[in-house]
Amino acid sequence: MEIVLQPLSVSEFPIIMDAVNAQDRDFMYLWAGSTYTYPLTIEQMEQHYGKGVHSIEAGVFLYKIVDRETQRMIGSVQIGRIDPIRKEAVVGRFLIHSEHHRGQGIGEKVLRGLARIGFEELDLERILLNVYHINARAIRCYEKVGFCKTYSKKKLYQALNGEYWDGIEMTLEKQAWMAAK
Structure with a gap:
């Protein structure tokens, strides 16, 4: 499948909300960490993106993942927490x-x-x-792109079944990405 990333508008928040709420609290935590309270609401999303989207000033760019053939939105992702001084950002809400x-x-x-x-x-x-x-499948995906594990934190979240989840930070350096390109 061929995909394209297109700017996601605030008017498309209900699509994301519905996809997240079709799952349980654990799924939402996998997707957004502790940012939101389950069930997800448009109000929570609007408050979270109160500074806007799609600008360095807002510090975040939201994208919808579109199937090029059908032109249907099949997902979403963001690059945010943009730090122009450290020249880094965080991928999230994938x-x-x-x-x-x-x-x-x-x-x-x-x-x-x-x-x-x-x-x-x-x-x-x-x-x-x-x-x-x-989330082993996601970790394998990230490693294929060149992300490396850089930090781990034990017992970051307790799932509905009582199991504790460890958090892992992964990093992709520009130099390594350019070399692999």
């Missing part, structure tokens, strides 16, 4: 809406697209992301 679209290499394509945006358009030197140790 969501492929349907299980049907997972496991097809879409995540890898999305991350390569975000890396290009981050390194070539935003002039970043590193891109970070956070993932939980139980």
Whole structure:
């Protein structure tokens, strides 16, 4: 499947809200950490993005993941917490809406697209992301793109089943990305 990243508008928040709320609290935590309270609401999203989107001043760029053939939105992702002094940002809120679209290499394509945006358009030197140790499929995807584990924090979240999840920070350096390109 060929995908394209397009700016996501605030009017499309309900699509994300519905995709997240179709799952449980643990899923939402995998997607957004402690940012929101389950169930997700438009008000929570609007408050979180109160400074706006799609600008360095807002510190975040939101994208919808679009199937080029059907022009349908199949997911969303952001690059945010942009620090122009340290020249770094964080990938987050990465969501492929349907299980049907997972496991097809879409995540890898999305991350390569975000890396290009981050390194070539935003002039970043590193891109970070956070993932939980139980999300092995996502970790494999991130490693394929070149992200390396740089930090781990034990027992960051307790799931509904009582299991504790460890948080892992992963980093992609511009130099390594350019060399692999």
